[in-house]
Amino acid sequence: MNLDLERQPVGRSQLELAGKVDLGPREGGPTAVEVTGSLEVDNLGSRFLLTGRLAALGEVECGRCLAPCVLAYDVPVEIMVICSVEIDDDMGDTLVIQQRSGEVDLSGALREAAILALPQIRVCRPDCRGLCAQCGTNLNIKRCDCTDEAADSRWDGLPE
Ligand SMILES: [Zn+2]
Ligand SMILES: [Zn+2]
Known part of the structure; x- marks a missing residue:
């Protein structure tokens, strides 16, 4: 899932995303999620701000009964792509990618966002x-x- 810096119009546009994000091994899963949705891209010249919410779907083991099931959740995304060399010290929770031109690979930042939102x-x-x-x-x-x-004592002594 990429953002092509050469093709971004000035101002705001939408970036449609769909793809698999590997989250790595974790107990009960998911080890990967399918994310879909669109982000708003704000082209500010020397930087691009990507914001929005993606939908994630992944396979997990139920934390109570261990049955395999599908987990669906929302992933809030806020990514800043900075094309100049300087980086602001404090970007808060925004994920920062530094790249001057070409296609920016968003998968690392999306992985981080998908793990944070689990x-x-x-x-x-x-x-x-x-x-x-x-x-x-x-x-x-x-x-x-x-x-x-800890069972409800009202049931004590009742024949099965
Ligand atoms: Zn269950
Ligand atoms: Zn039992």
């Missing part, structure tokens, strides 16, 4: 019951007979 909780569905901590039964599929100290 949701902490990655589950197959919000109400996933997960696995029984004692016998490993997938509680979305069936109940097990394990006694759970």
